Amino acid sequence: VADSMLTAEQREAYAQTKMFKSANTWPGSEVRTLVSQGPSENRIDLTIVGDGYTEAExxxxxxxxxxLTDDMFVGHTFASYLPLFNVHAVFVPSHESGLTDVEEKDTALGLYRSPQGSKRGIMPGNYSAAERAINLAPDTDYPILVANDDFYGGLGGRYAITTRSHNSGTMVLRHELGHNFGNVGEEYDGGQVYSGANHSHSSNVPWDQWVNGELKVESAQCLATSYPWKNLAEGPVQVNLNVPEGDQKGPRQIGIDISSVGWETRDDVKILIDGEEQKYEGVYTNDRSFFRLNEAKDLSPGRHVLEIRQNVEDGDNVLAAVRVNAYPADYDFTADKVGAFPSFNYAGRMVGYRPTHESCLMRNMRSTKFCEIDQENMWHQFLNRIDLIDDIKVTTLKGKDGEDMRQVKLETPNLEGLTIKWYGWKVPDHDPDQPPPDPVEVELEQLQGQTTWIADPGDRGQYRAEVSFATDEVRNYSDRFHATRTVTV
Known part of the structure; x- marks a missing residue:
């Protein structure tokens, strides 16, 4: 996150802790490197710091x-980027276990829920302590704060904040890191920030390289977007809908998506449209979840009332959000299909287009994969920070006859899809009776693909390594996918 997005308090805390990093200590702390893929100066360092974990924990x-690391890098989400990352875990002891909510906890970083009693935002309470803990790691590009709590919550920005929840902790972290890694805004409807590589203000979208065939610009209408965050024990929630008429292609298709907390069984909550009970599909849990009314897509034109009410009086059935859209009959719901799909902000106003309907985790929180546009964008973001060549090292070896030989070793990130070429200087063939022409650079085809080779005594001189990277996850390349470096042997 850019310094300009930090508050004055955050900037001061950040500057102070950086100033004294070399002398930074924390009694009882411990740092472990979970993933080591190369030198920090040419890798992206993630640092995970826990809050609300006591010494016994x-x-x-x-x-x-x-x-959490395995969920991100062993699974599909960030697996292809793993060779670019180091991951460090920093333990700092808290006096009390857990997370400040209705009850205040004495924790190392002071993370707290906001608003109290909700399963929503988790705010950083002590910026200085957070920065001090982060600086215990060997290096940090992206800090992650993990609250010792079993329920949904988090925040994006300078820190990607999540909880240890087995249900939602990784789900939140994937999404927040998607923002931070890609420097992009939301893809789901009802948000505030729509920007970056996964958003286009116009139908002239910048991701045409991923469109198969002719670009189809989809249309839709937002009928309702609401964030009640209401405990249904306080009473039901009603949402008035006005379904538009269809067109010559057919009637409108209605999409109803609901976000919840605490709906542990399908009996906990009833959802009705015009008094008729509806089926809804999703994951039942006492944590945050997401549901869809698949059988409600054929609502007739006109006015309808959507009602969500508590059925089992267990006191924890919270309605978090409701979003209702109307789609034309020919709308393309095909999974992973790239096109131009309309996005609606918190006020229900169309703000532009996203690349896919909902297969991307930047829209669908339950998804474990990014759309092709976000995936390609992250390669560009990462390689803007990382060089494809770590180093070229030359060491002296003894030959069979005791003569000095040189071993040349090229070090690179361990990426699949690297192409390695070596070049040297050679005097072109010429008339021996004439002065020799200037040497020209030629490819040493016998060294193609080699990271290590031996230079005989007669091979000494200047050489150049050229490394290029290609992947199916990128279609538009920049010069950062290519690196070159010279070495004298």
Whole structure:
């Protein structure tokens, strides 16, 4: 996150802790590197810091940090980027276990829920402590704060904040890191920030390289977008809908999506349209979840009332959000299909277009994958920070006859899809009776693909390594996908 997005308090805390990093200590702390892929100066360093873990829960923290790391990099989400990353876990002891909510907890970083009693935002309480803990790691490009709490919550920005929740912790972290890694805004409807590579203000979208065939610009209408965050024990929630008429292609299709907290069984809550009970599909849990009314897509034109009411009086059935859209009969719901799909902000106003309907985790929180546009964009963002060549090292070896030989070793990130070429200087063939022409650079085809080779005594001189990277996840390349470096042997 740019310094301009930090508050004055955050900037001061950040500057002070950076100033004294070399002398930074924290009694009882421990740092472990979970993933080591190369030198920090040419890798992206993630640092995971736990809050609300007591000394007795140190092992629990490191297990949680390892699980979150595996969820991100062993699974589909960030797996292809793994060779570019180092991951560090920092334990700092808290006096009390848990997360400040209705009850205040004495924790190392002071994370707290906002508003109290909700499963929503988790705010950084002590910026200086957070920066001090982060600076215990060997290096940090993206800090992650993990609250020792079993329920949904988090925040984006300078820190990607999440919880240890097995249900939602990784889900939140994937999404927030998607913002931070890609420097992009939301894809789901009802948000505030729509910007970056996954958003276009016009139908002239910048991701045409991923469109198969002719670009189809989709249309839709937002019928309702609401964030009640209401405990249904206080009473039902009603949403008035006005379904528009169809057109010559057919009637409108209605999409109803609901976000919840605490709906543990399908009996906990009833959803009705015009008094008729509806089926809804999703994951039942006491944590945050997301549901869809698949059988409600054929609502007739005109006015309807959507009602969400508590059925089981267990006191924890919270309605978080409701979004209702109307789609034309020929709308393309095909999974992963790239096109131009309309996005609506918190006021229900169309603000532009996103690349896919909903297969991307920047829109669908339950998804574990990015759309092709976000995926390609992250390669560009990462390689803007990282060089494809770490170093070229030359060491002296003894030959069979005792003569000095040189071993040349090219070090690169361990990426699949690297092409390695070597070049040297050679005097072109010429008339021996004439002065020799200037040497020209030629490719040493016998060294193609080699990271290590031996230079005989007669091979000494200047050489150039050229490394290029290609992947199916990128169609538009920049010069950052190419690196070159010279070495004298």
């Amino acid at each position: 140190k092992c629990k923290f490191f297990e949680d940090a390892k699980r």
